[in-house]
Structures are given as C-alpha cells and as structure tokens.
Amino acid sequence: MEFVVRAWSAHARLGSLHLGATGPQLETPCLLLLTRKGLPAFIPPDLFHKLHPDALALQVSPLHFLDSPPPEVVAEVGGLHKMLCLPEHGLVAVGRDSIMDEADGEGTTKLGASFKTSFGRRIVGPVKYMEVINACKPNLWASLPDEVPAWVSEKRNRVSVGRTLQWLDHCLSLSTDMGCLGVVVGGSSVEQRTHSAQQTATRNVAGFSLGGFGLGEAAEDRGPLLEAVTASLPMEKPRHVSGLGMPEEVLQAVAAGVDLFDSTYPHMLTMGGYAMTFPATMEDILESFANKNLAVEEWSKSDSDSTKICLRSVSFRLDESPLVDGCQCYTCRKHSRAYIHHLLNTHEMLAQTLLDIHNMYHYLGFFQAIREAIRANEFPVFHNQFISHRRQSTLLLSSQ
Template sequence: MKFTVKAWSSSGGGSGGGIARVGVLQLGLGSNGCPTTTIETPSLLLSTRKGLPLFMPPDLLSALPSPDSHLLQLSPLHFLECPSPKTISSMGGVHKMVGLKENYSFVAAPRDSMLCLPVAESSNKIGASFESPCGRRLIKPAEYIEMITSLNPNIWATLADEVPAWVSAKRNRTSVDRTLRWLDECITLDPARGIFSFGAIVGGSNIEERKRCAQEVAKRNVSGYWIGGFGLGETAEERPALLNAVIDVLPEYKPRQICGLGLPEEVLQGVASGVDLFDSTYIYHLTIGGFGLIFPLNSKERDISNSQLSDAGGDLTKINLRATIYRHNTHHYLGFFRTIREAIKVGEFDNFCQRFVEGRREHLAVAAAC
C-alpha cells in the first residue's frame, strides 16, 4: 500500500477548520508489478454485504465511474455465522469468493455496515461484543484475525470498543484502553498482515480521550488509521473539535478512514479536518427508504422545479423512488466526492462548503414551506 498527498486547501468557517487534502491511494500489485487499484481521496467506500455491493448486481458494478467505485467496504461481522474462515480460505479469499477482479480492493472494518451497530457496553477485557443474526457474539482478537486472514482484504482495521457519546467517563476510558490492547494483540497475532492494518481510534465525545487514543495508535507500526465512534450521539457542533483532536496528532503521510459520517454536511466536516476515506451507510439507508439523491453537485446544475418535486414527494435534495423512475444513488454520491476533490485542487474547498451548505438549507426550507 502506498499513500501520497497531492493537494491541500485550507478549510474554516462552518466546516470545522483544518486542512482538507487530496491524496492518491495505491493498493495491491498485479503480475506486472503495478498497483491494481489507484484511488483519489477523499473517497467513498462502497458498502457491501459479504463482499458484494448493495442494490447492484456484480455485472452492473462496472457501469459506475472507474476507479472511484473500486474501493469496497467489508464487514467481517457478516461472516460470524457462515461461511467459515476455513471455507473462505479454501476459496482463495473474498476476491475469489465473490468473483471480483483484482482491480477492486476491499477494506475490512469491525462495524456492521448495515445496522451501523458499534460494540455495546457488554464488551469485556476478553473480546468485543457484536450483534449478529443469531444474537450477540463475543469476538476475541484471535478469532477476528482468523477471519481477516481468511478474507485476505487489501486493508483491515483492528478491533475497536466503540461507545456512544452518552457513556460515563470511566466507560469511555475503558473503551480506549481496550481498543489499544486489542490493537497490540491483533498485530502480534499476525505480524505479516500487520503492515496492512489501520489502527482503530476511539474516545467517544471526550476530546482528551480522543487525543490520548490517537497519540498511542500513532506510535504503532500501522499503515493508516480507522477513526471509529462517530455517528453515535455526538452533535454537529462538537464534532469538529473531536475530529481535530485526533487528526492533529496523526502523521500526515498516512491515510485516515472514518466510520459513521454519511450525510453530505457530515462528510464535509470530515474532509475539512483531513479525513481521506469514508465508510458510510448513508446511501444504503437512503435507498432502502425509497429515496434518490438529486442535490446539485455544483452551482451550474439546474434544480428540479418545485412542482415536479411535490408530485414526486421530494424536498429539493432527494426524491421518492417509489413515485418515480429515478435511480443510481451510488453514482450521484461518487460524483459528490469528485466535486469535493476538484474544489480542494483549486484551493476553493472552503467556498465550496459554504455554498453547498447554504444551498441545502435553502432547499430544505423551501420544501418545508410547500
């Protein structure tokens, strides 16, 4: 894996402050020695269920813009019941199991991408507790590494004890201690794969615990960072300070991935702080709810008329798919990330954020008045 930062753009105002950046992430090596996947960041990881994209048959995946759509999110939790690690290994890992070519890359992270469920208070010092289709399961680091080894993803995040924003200070400190201990155990159990690991960072809504966890993880020999514990009750107002507490102590030459930020405004907060990869369930929940994205990606795009949206049950930012024939939320959101990258490259990210957020507020206000 190789990551290089290519451009920066200062970000402030309502976006949270910091330095937004465009990078290039290179993953895998083909038979010719060249990277099999090259992704520009900030980028969206496409959610999958056991390795296959949601709401999209594999034969249509190639219709999405390349290479933006070639980075896929994978949750090892989906394999708690079946198939077994032994079976997956015999197939040759997740790539061979789902039949995707080597120019697609997988990032495995320990959160259920469908339910967006973190580890709950029932975790203990032995392992992490997760909800599964067959009830709550306790996963020890050894079992987790066995799953990672069998899946053979391009990148994997270490186990994390995520907690919601409202837990006690003692529980929050404990979650950081456990996450750091599991990080060391995961890397020790499989040192060969440790070079492809993203160290998990937690800390809830406590700035000092966030900073402490980030400082400790930055000391470890990991390839990047998986920032967890967001989207679990923190407010939009306190989120920038929490993000900056983490990002400010991480080395700039390693990629940063975050889980739990999905709304466009949340993504912009993450980008403004210097996040590179977004593991988001936003388009999954939007699509399963029957809505399609239509918000303009730049100021040159023309809005759909109020009368059309009224008939379609929309609000100037999304439309009701049950009332229309509109499709391709994934395509639209990938376009949103491309627009963000272009704004950073020309040093206009802050202005882009302000225009975008103001436009969204205006659209929602007009829709509410209709």
C-alpha cells in the same frame, strides 16, 4: 500500500492511495462502497464493473464471515478477492462495535467486542477477529474497536481507549503482513480521543480509522473532535472514518483531513425507494438556485426534497424523464422515472437494482466534485455553498 498527499485546501487534502501491487490506485477523499458479504446488495457483477470509474474500493464487514461462509472456507478459496472474483478491486475490512449496555457500566466485555450478527449476538475477541481477517486477506483492515456512544462517562471513555489499544497490539501480533488501520476511539471526550490518536500513532500501522462517530454526538461537537484527532495523527498516513455518511457529515470530515469513507446513505435511500438528486458541484448548486421555485413545486407534490425524490409517489407514474437530467449512470440513460415507479409498485427487485446503480453513481460523483474543489484550492467555498444550498432549500420547503 502507498499513500501520498497531492494537494491541500485549508485542512482538506487530495491524496493518492495505492492498495498494493495488484490493488487499485485511488484518489482520496473517496467512498468505499457498502457491501453485503463482500458484494453490493442489488448490483449484479456485470453491471458493477461498469458502475463508475471510481467504483474501485469496497468496504466489507469481517462479521459477515464468522459463520456463513466460515473463515476456513474463505481461506481455502484463497481470500475474498478470489472468492468474489474481484482481483483488481480494493477491499477494506471494517468491523463496527455495536452499542451494548451492561450492568457493570463498562459496555463490552474484556474478552472482546459484542456484535449483532445474523446468527445472534456474538462476543468476538482479537483471536477470532484476526482469524477472519487473515482468511479474507483484505487490502486494508481496521483493528478490533471498543466503540462507545457519545453519552457515556469519562471513565467508560478511558476504558474504551485502553481496551482498543490493547486489542490493537494483540491484532498486530496475529496479523499476516497486511495493512492495519489502527482504530482511534474516545467517545465525546477531546482529551481521550487525543490520547487514543497519539498512542495509536506509535504503533506499526498503515493508517488510522476514526471509530465511534455517528453514535449520538451533536454535529457542532463533531468538528472539534475530528480536528483534535487529525491534529494528533501523522500526515503521511491515510485516515478512514465510519458512521459519517450524509453529505454534510462527509464534508465536515473532509474539512478535518479525513480521506476514506464508508456510508450506508445510498443504500438506505434505495431501500426507501428514493433517488439522489442533490446538486453535487458548484455549477449545479448555482443552477438549482435559478430554478428553485420550480423545484419546490415538484418536491411538494412527490414527498421529495432538495436531496432526493421518492419514486413511490404517484406523481411520477407518467414521468418519462430520467431520475436526474444529464446523469450518465446506466439507470438514467436507459430508464425513466415512470418505469422505476412501476417496478416499485409491482415489488420487482429490479427497482432496487436501478436505484442503487444511480445512487452509488451520484454519490461517487459527489466525491469527485469534492476532489476537484480541493485540487482547485476552493474546498471551503464548495463546502459553504453546499451547506448554504441545503439550508435555503429547507427554508423554502418549510415556507410552502
């Protein structure tokens, strides 16, 4: 693995990440596509390969390969790349620790992290975790984390940091020469997060995964936490974050110097019958301001807003326009809003397939716009325009 920072715009950075001899070369900041057992939930392989030029990296959960299929089967096949027939794609394995309160006040047990799986709740320690990682052979993998929500005590934060570092050392001792992302934790404590980052940076890791975000912290508190972590990490290694998937959250993390993201946001919109429509570039934002009155009138009729439209709404039953005018995704080039509305109402899974194609394509385009803004040294302007547009759109909707 090789990572190089190509350009800066304030603290946001444009990078190039090469995932090994046979892996892809990614421009960062970039999005790791969410998967279920290694593949997107609704997009078939023949369409996935044509989804978007940037659809080169996938986030996989090691927890999906604890039981069915078990790691022994994955290892016998030769790893996930071979099993999924994705030899040229990058796979990043990330296992998030679910929140679990226990009577001793220390959350997860000392033996391992508690995860909710399809076979019930499981305690997974470093040995079992690395058995799955070594079988899957991902390009990058995050070490086993002890993540805690924002509201836990300082004592619990210290336990989380110590335990995660101990598990990191154990995971590294069991790894088979693959790129490890050392997880940085510490909850809502700047002191503990700084300590975790500094100690993790002393280990032989390929990069860092910022854990414990998106677990109840306030948006205004998240910025200082992100900045404290990134300021304590070496600049020459990539940084990944889980739990920050909304556009505003992504921009906040990019502004702090984060490079890799995995997000449930596109998938959750698809499940709700929504299509992304928010302006992703500075030019689109300015154009949307010029047409704001027409846009608000459309939103008010269809249970939609400035970021998405609800295709379940009856207002789209005769709408022959694409989801987003000018969008070059397969869905917008081939199908109309009325057709997807019909598919949703008849409970056809093709509706989710077409929506997922559009939502992933649109969000990958958003990350492309972020990179272009950094390359032009205009990221702070892009960030401010995007947030300003969202706020003004909210105000317009509330005034209707």
